[in-house]
Amino acid sequence: MPNVAKNGFPDVQYDPDKGTVKQFLRGRPLVYFVPEELKDKKYNPKGKSRMPKAWLTPEWVYGYRGKDCRNNMIYLEPSGELAYFVAAVVVLYHVEENTQRCYMEHTDGVKSLAVHPDNITIATGQSVGTNDDAKAHIRIWNSQTLETLRIIGYGEFQRQISCLAFSQIDDGQFLAVIENSDPHRTLSLWNWNTQSEQQTKIATTRCPEEVLNVSFSKKDSNIFITTGKQHINFFTLQDGVIKKRMGIFGNRGRPKYVYCCACFDNGQFITGDYYGNLILWKQGGNTVERQFQDAHKGPIFTMFVKEDIVLTGGKDGIIKRWNNRLELIHEVKIPSEYGKPRSIAWNGSQIFIGTNQNNIYRSGINETWAEVTQGQTEELWTLASHPIAPVFLAGDKTTYLIDAKAHSTKWKMNLEEKVQSATFSPTGELIVIGTESGKWKSIQTDTKEIIADDKSGDKPLQVVRFSPCGNYLAIGSKDNLIYIYEVSKSNKFTKMGKCEGHSSSINHLDWSADSQYIQSNSGDYELLFWQAQQCKQILTPSEVSEVKWSTHTCVLSLYTLGIWPRGVDGTDINSCARSGNHNYIATGDDFGKVKLFKYPAHIQIAEHKVYGGHCSHVTNVTFLHNDTHLISTGGKDTAVIQWAVESSSSTTTHN
Structure with a gap:
């Protein structure tokens, strides 16, 4: 069975009579059903794609x-x-x-x-x-x-x-x-x-x-x-x-x-x-x-x-100021949670310290320390954007809520174990955070109050997503299961069941716009569909070919056919995100690149723009609520990059 086309891209085969597209990754076929809308437009997966009209500009690096x-x-x-x-x-x-x-x-x-x-x-x-x-x-x-x-x-x-x-x-x-x-x-x-x-x-x-x-x-x-x-x-x-x-x-x-x-x-x-x-x-x-x-x-x-x-600056957490005869003039203590000093700079009135916790702070004489930039120290996977405000959440063991407009930390929380995933509720009032141990917490966004503390299995929770209506929560685990919870008006979470059918860890999932269905990807290149409230697999995928999806984070689908470059396998693209206006889809890959495509990317060779900046696998990408910015996270480089999304017709002013 073929798996690579002559041009080096994953092979794609289209059967107009059956209305199916087969994509081969490492010899494994994925079958996608083409919706009527595309059939009417004489869809050809090997046709010519268009370059996105927008581009990314780095605005802030955390x-x-x-x-x-x-x-x-x-x-x-x-x-x-x-x-x-x-x-x-x-x-x-x-x-x-x-x-x-x-x-x-x-x-x-x-x-x-x-x-x-x-x-x-x-x-x-x-x-x-x-x-x-x-x-x-x-x-x-x-x-x-x-x-x-x-x-x-x-x-x-x-x-x-x-x-x-x-x-x-x-x-x-x-x-x-x-x-x-x-x-x-x-x-x-x-x-x-x-x-x-x-x-x-x-x-x-x-x-x-x-x-x-x-x-x-x-x-x-x-x-x-x-x-x-x-x-x-x-x-x-x-x-x-x-x-x-x-x-x-x-x-x-x-x-x-x-x-x-x-x-x-x-x-x-x-x-x-x-x-x-x-x-x-x-x-x-x-x-x-x-x-x-x-x-x-x-x-x-x-x-x-x-x-x-x-x-x-020393391991004792003290910054000392001396004259050139090495007579001590002044000293100031660094709070222990900031880490130990790695670098010092001075502009004549303020001291700047960079620490081994990957943070930078500044202080004038006899002043308190203020944050210049915050960073993470562990491999970084967790990223979620607020649905109605220029705010996003990122973290490893310490989770930060970041104001993207002010480029500052609103709050941070140390959960004492590695965070693996996060999501906001549709109103933005709640955040759900999944951890490596299978534990998850629901947190009040404004107050940091923990209102739910539960566990879904004992493996890392790779993905969490609220339904668009806010009444349900889906949690995808490394134990191959998707756990479904009902969310009451009083924010009480009740387990409804679990979706069984994947043969590998759940890496990505999306809810349908009507909150009835879920599509999900697993680590062994599967795309499965579910009736969410019944926790039941849809065994005939053609039944959901016309479904509209609220988000698009599944990297394996008809609409992400063209995000796969030459010579890759099904693990080389770690994440994707569709813009809220459905114009673009962005990806983060194992080669340290962020890419921007026109959406849908349903052509085998989709034109795109490529951006460097990360030096590790890009673990996650997400658009902010109004599509003016894209956020990307680097795994081992621990950097969070905020990109301005700009176009020739854009009238948005970015801060």
């Missing part, structure tokens, strides 16, 4: 990569923006205007960031990805125009660029690069600012231990250091050769880690280590000049140095 990165947030004085990254996006957040711009040219996860002495030019390094175009490399770009100036090391680096630093004098012509690809860690030095398009790699050397930071002297562009696991190394570039001297800690002993480093204007380096010590190193030497023991109780994770100010 999250920050602090869990496994450090010292990756910098304040840009000329523009008043804070630069940081998450997934494959570098965010430029304007502190006063509360707006974002995004550099979107990376093809996989960004791992490092450095800013040129001009405070405009930025270098960002990425990891190698699974796609052919996702090779590890460095991009140097203008933060004002977002124009890419140079691409360095494309095809030469093997794994990931974990640390970067520009030289601080001589027009910042040198770029130091750390590639952490255990066991072959390397330090390379590049002359990036040449007239030639071919950047010059000046020298390279091996790094025996893990490197966490690289920093240039502010007095001599030929001197730089690395810090990390059990070391600080001092390097000098002489006649195109990198010469190394190991830092000598004396009788103090080597710390397990030297987590952070910086350089004063006089060329003297300062480091913070595992034991909470600040160390000043002799200018031009590799020995300790002064040590400030127990500057923090426990490791010092990050520091910021500029002129006469030194900021340090």
Whole structure:
């Protein structure tokens, strides 16, 4: 039995006499019945499709990569923006205007960031990805125009660029690069600012231990250091050769880690280590000049140095401000729920901290902390949009209700176990959240009050959906069952039964517009139909070929025929969502892409637009209530991207 057409797409066979379309995924046929409306239009699944007239523009990116990165947030004085990254996006957040711009040219996860002495030019390094175009490399770009100036090391680096630093004098012509690809860690030095398009790699050397930071002297562009696991190394570039001297800690002993480093204007380096010590190193030497023991109780994770100010952040959850003589001026405590500091920035009046919980906060002196952006730390699957307001819910163990217009968190709730799915009631008054253990909760949207707490089996609840009338709730589980509940006017949930018939986990389901039927997809490429109130499978799918569906999240159907690209199987598209006006359908796939199609996508090769930004499988997509925005979630990249949906005829102004 054929399963792939000559063009590489899943094979499609149309029988006009029977009114059926067969789509083959990995040799398995799915049979779809064509409604009379399409037959009358002389439907041909191998005909020509049209490109959607709308396009997506990234408007806001929620999250920050602090869990496994450090010292990756910098304040840009000329523009008043804070630069940081998450997934494959570098965010430029304007502190006063509360707006974002995004550099979107990376093809996989960004791992490092450095800013040129001009405070405009930025270098960002990425990891190698699974796609052919996702090779590890460095991009140097203008933060004002977002124009890419140079691409360095494309095809030469093997794994990931974990640390970067520009030289601080001589027009910042040198770029130091750390590639952490255990066991072959390397330090390379590049002359990036040449007239030639071919950047010059000046020298390279091996790094025996893990490197966490690289920093240039502010007095001599030929001197730089690395810090990390059990070391600080001092390097000098002489006649195109990198010469190394190991830092000598004396009788103090080597710390397990030297987590952070910086350089004063006089060329003297300062480091913070595992034991909470600040160390000043002799200018031009590799020995300790002064040590400030127990500057923090426990490791010092990050520091910021500029002129006469030194900021340090430690595992103790305290941010300390020192003068350039390392006399303590001020300290402030970070609430424990924020996580531990990974990066510090300063704009002259406010401190910004990025934490290992993937959040960023800011505070003025003697002020409380305010949220800049919130993020998740676990693989992210849960996403639901409010039916009548610009609000959506996303989460892992901690679930956030987000105001898409204000780009801020309305509330968050820690459920102490991983959340797998969520849905709003048709009025938006209730939220139902399904978890990995089979438990689910109904929550009052405005108050966070839990009004129902129940369990449907003991496997992850992959999908939950209210019926359009609001009187029923369907819960699809990894135990292959769909549980149906009746919802009373007093919001009491009564179990009506369960739909049995799928041979694999329930991944997607939709209610009919009249709340009578359900269509559902399972993990083994099934499309089944149900009489919802009777919990009974419809064994003759032609009976529901004329049914109108309230939503369209099932990735396997006649109307999603064309969302399947070349060479895929039935698991490569994780989610889809139809716009409320029925004009578009968006998808999220295993290749980190968000795609926009014209709806219905019932042609085998459907024209579409492709958008990057995520660096992991895109687990979920949803349109907001008025179709002005699309929200997408990245699984392991933990990013939530808010896209403006725009068209040439659009009159909507997006915030």
